[in-house]
Every structure is written in structure tokens, then in C-alpha cells.
Amino acid sequence: MASVAEALSEVRTRIAMAERTCGRAPGSVTLVAVSKTKPLQAIEEAYAAGQRDFGESYAQEFEQKARALAHLSGLHWHFIGHLQRNKAKAVAEHAHTLHTLDGFLLAAELQKRLLAAGRTLEVLVEVNVAREPQKSGAMADAVPTLLASIRSLDRLVPRGLMTVPPADDDHAAERCFRDLASLLETHRDAFRSPAFLSMGMSDDLALAIACGATHVRVGTAIFGARSYEKPLQEHSPAASIGPMVPPREDS
Secondary structure (H helix, E strand, O other), rough: OOHHHHHHHHHHHHHHHHHHHHOOOOOOEEEEEOOOOHHHHHHHHHHHHHOOEEEEEHHHHHHHHHHOOOOOOOEEEEEEEOOOOOHHHHHHHOOOOOEOOOOOOHHHHHHHHHHHHHOEEEEEEOOOOOOOOOOOOOOOHHHHHHHHHOOOOOOOEEEEEEEEOOOHHHHHHHHHHHHHHHHHOHHHHHHHOOOOEEEEOOOOOOHHHHHOEEEEEEEHHHHOOOOOOOOOOOOOOOOOOOOOOOOOOOO
């Protein structure tokens, strides 16, 4: 089995090849290493190999990891999971970028928590492009109103859009990615430049990059398959994170 550093190198090579293939500038795509359910040691190994952007999905686990790894300079936390309003405090205090803003009530709660913490937060609006009932995200036709509302909240910095495409359907995924890219172009003036498109995971990152992704969220290809059956044990005094629940998508 490849080490974290070896797997990370392979993913970086895939991204570089995809950039070249579609004429994108080298380094134009940010790799977010999705470390949810993985121990601190795995994140530290990736960090030692030069990785700085990490994605987490569960607020309690994320908060414990952020505190335990606060000594790592330049580590940039992306929160990529569905966020409930009662868990907004952890994201407001520790995250740098939230990929899953899906409504104004959550935005208002984040604004309150960010004011208390004296911080700002980059946010991406999650869009349920395919209108799948089992998934979170704002519907595409609701995005203009949500963006207009966010403008009144000075602690939120709108940076772009995020989506999770239908699983196991490359044609549907491509339509989803292209529709999200088109939606971003329509509302580009609403975002701080450069605008972000967060889309693409372990299996479809090349397709997402060809469709304009600026951020790809990759976990399995770097850290290996996840197990949600046992508590996640940390190697440090940060203690166990607790039992995991199945993810809403496979990154």
C-alpha cells in the first residue's frame, strides 16, 4: 500500500496532467486533501509532504483536529460537509473556507459567530445542480437571492460555488459541472476575485478540471478508504473523535 506522501504525489501528477490536457495554467487547481475520519498522523504526513489545504466534514471532529494541529504553520482548513446552524461556532472559529453554505439562516448564524470570534470566513454556495432530493445545497434558481442576502453580512466573503454531482454517471457529472461553471459566470460579479469552483473528487477530478474546477476535493485517493464502523482513534492526546456516520458523498 502506498504511503500518504506517495499517494499525494500521484494525485498531484493527475491534477497536473489534467491542467495540461485542457490548457489550464500549471498550479491553477487547488487540491483539498479530504482528511475526514482520518487520524492526526495522516494529516501530519501529508503536511510534511507539502500539502496545506485540508477538508473536514464533521464539526466536532474538525474542531478537535484544528485545535490539535494549530501549531502547523500555513495549514488551511476547508469545511466541506453539511453544516447545521448549531455547529456553526466551530467553523466560524477555525475554518478558513466553507464550501457548503446553502441558506441565509446559516449565513446569519455564521455572521454572529464570526463577529464574536473577530474573524472573517470565505464561503462558497453549495448548489444542488441536479436537484437530487437526498442532497443538500441551494437550488440554482435560489442562488441570486442567497448571494444578494450574503452581501449584507460583512464577515462572510463570497468566493464561489460548490457542487456534488450524481454518483456513477459521467455524463450527468459533466452536465452538472458545466452547469455550475455557467452559473458562476452569470454571477461572477458577486464573488471576490478570483472566483472559486469547488467540484471534482477522487474519481472525476480530471473531468471537473476540464469543466473549470479551481478546487478538487480528494480523500480516498490520498488517505485510502474510510471506515465508519469504529471510533476514530487519534495518535495524540486529542483523544478519540467518536463514532462516525456514513458520508453524504465520497471524496
